[in-house]
Amino acid sequence: MQIELVAYTQPNPALSAEAMSGFSDVATLWQGKGTFAENVIEYAGRVCYRSTERMGTAPEFIAARVREGHEDIIEHIVVTVRVIGSDAPLRWRLLNRHCEISDLGAGAWLVSGNTRVWLDFFRQGIALEALPFLKAVAPAVFAEYPTVSNGRWAIDDAVAHHPSLAPVQDGPMRVTLLGYTQPTLDDPAHLLHHGAATFFFEGISRACTHQLVRHRLASFSQESQRYVDLTKGGWNAIVPAEIARRPEAMALLAEFWAQAEQQYAALRALGIRKEDARFLLPNAAETRIVTTMNFAAWSHFFWLRAVDKAAQWEIRQMAQYALRMLYTVAPAVFQEHWNVYQERFEEREK
Numbered sequence: 001m002q003i004e005l006v007a008y009t010q011p012n013p014a015l016s017a018e019a020m021s022g023f024s025d026v027a028t029l030w031q032g033k034g035t036f037a038e039n040v041i042e043y044a045g046r047v048c049y050r051s052t053e054r055m056g057t058a059p060e061f062i063a064a065r066v067r068e069g070h071e072d073i074i075e076h077i078v079v080t081v082r083v084i085g086s087d088a089p090l091r092w093r094l095l096n097r098h099c100e101i102s103d104l105g106a107g108a109w110l111v112s113g114n115t116r117v118w119l120d121f122f123r124q125g126i127a128l129e130a131l132p133f134l135k136a137v138a139p140a141v142f143a144e145y146p147t148v149s150n151g152r153w154a155i156d157d158a159v160a161h162h163p164s165l166a167p168v169q170d171g172p173m174r175v176t177l178l179g180y181t182q183p184t185l186d187d188p189a190h191l192l193h194h195g196a197a198t199f200f201f202e203g204i205s206r207a208c209t210h211q212l213v214r215h216r217l218a219s220f221s222q223e224s225q226r227y228v229d230l231t232k233g234g235w236n237a238i239v240p241a242e243i244a245r246r247p248e249a250m251a252l253l254a255e256f257w258a259q260a261e262q263q264y265a266a267l268r269a270l271g272i273r274k275e276d277a278r279f280l281l282p283n284a285a286e287t288r289i290v291t292t293m294n295f296a297a298w299s300h301f302f303w304l305r306a307v308d309k310a311a312q313w314e315i316r317q318m319a320q321y322a323l324r325m326l327y328t329v330a331p332a333v334f335q336e337h338w339n340v341y342q343e344r345f346e347e348r349e350k
Contacts, residue, residue, distance in 0.1 A: 001086035005133040006110065007183035008079040009198065011036050014165035015178070023167060024174055024202060031055040037077040037115070037138040038062060040178055040198065044221035044290040045073040047200075050228045062140035071116050074141050075219030076292045078196040080112040080183050081130050092127060096120050100193040100294065110183070112194040114219065114292070115141045164328040168321045172203035172238060172286065173314075175321040180329055182295075188332045195295040195330055199322055200288070205238035207283035208314045211305070217297040222289040225278040230285075231265045237284040238314070257282065295333050298326060307340040320345065 017030035028046075032039030033056045042061050046052045058064075065073060082104070083089050089101040089109040099113035099121075113121075118134045119141060121127040135142045167176040180197040201212075213220055228234070237257050243249045260280055267277040293301065305311045306319035323341060327334045 001088060001129060002084040003127075003129040003133075004082045004084070005130075006080045006082050007181045007194075008133075008137050009037060009040070009077045009179045009181045009196065011179050012165055012177045014162065015167070015176070020167070020176075023169065024176065024200075025052045026167070026176055026178075026200060028052045028055040029178075033059065034062075034140060035138060036179070038140050040076055040290075041073050041115075041138065041141065043178075044076050045070070047288055047290055048073070048221055048224045048227070050223055062138075063143040066119075066141060066143070071119075072219060073221050074116045074119070074138070075114040076178075076198045076221065076290055077115045077138055077141075078112055078181050078292070078294070079115065079118060079130075079134060079137055080110060080181065080194050081133065083109040083111055088126070092121060095124060095126065102187075102190045102193065104190075110185070110190060110194055112196070112294070162328050165325055170317065170321070172236070173318060173321075174200075174202040175318060175325075176200040176202075177322070177325045177329075178290070180326075182330050191330065192296045192299065192333055193294055195333065196292060197295070197298060197326055197329065198290065198292040199325075200290050201318055202288045203238070203286060204289075204314060204318060205283060206281075206285050206287050208238075208312075208318065209287055209289050210283070211312060211315045212289065212291065215293070215297060215301050217293065217300075219292040220289055223287050225281060225285070226275040229268070229274055230278065230281065231261075231268055235261075235281065236286040237282070238286055239284070240313070253284075257284070295326070295330060298322070299333065299337065302326075302334065302337045307337055307344060309344060 017027050020027040029039050029043050032042050042055060043052060045065055046055060085107055089111050092099055093101050096117050099111060099117050102110040104110055115134060115138050122131055131145060135145065135147060165177055167174060178198045178200050182191060182195040185191050209222060243253055260282055263280055264277050302319060302323050305315050306323045320341065323334065323337055327338045
């Protein structure tokens, strides 16, 4: 069996430490000391703990999280290989349903999985021919395995920088495309399942993320109310426009939020743990979340959240910004979504 590396998550070319300076703490991503893949993984973990200012200060951060079983953070990097001369990928799919396989014909298969999937394969003693590639992409994730020589590399070039890939700030909401993978394939249908993208959503409410995480064919790393202390000043609230434009409604909301802050602080002063004090926090509490899906899952997400007029306003706004970016990356995949978006929303916004 021969395995070739085809693609893996590449950085959004519109991002850099300089471009992100003053926009968001995403700029700390470049303080990481590993590969781009490792920096994304560490950043996702530090978003959960609200410790992004410590990026690059703990060489064992990723390996320690893997040992602890906090493996959701390693789901944000996707690696695609071509397998030649074996039908083994059919069995791999049975062993881990989170991988994607496509029959390329002539005894060749395309296999995509995030680094958690590949780690699971290696621990089962299968697909070990791919270990050199995965070890090169994200060494810290596979620290339990010795360094091995690289195999054959065949990486496609990332798309060039495009203004539509730049991060978006709209009020408190910030939408950043961190990276994506889109192997060059003859059949666009294969790209639907083997392309993937990772976004960082900030300045959104817990009401919004409650809807987002219902899309189960995805990976999420969200700021934790269990580990992050949210005493007075530690959390902000997202205000719906319908309430903001009505002073009497805004007064009621502000009064309730002030009480929530005070009572949260009072519970913490009594020695109540953060994981229990958070029970009184409102859906309005601002949050941040790193989200990864393959293009098929993003397609489903966009149909329900970006171009459906019935979608709730906050997640629809967020989804439309994400759609604009992924349409730039893979127009062949998202053309139909884009057409509906233009017909229903874009003309009305002008």
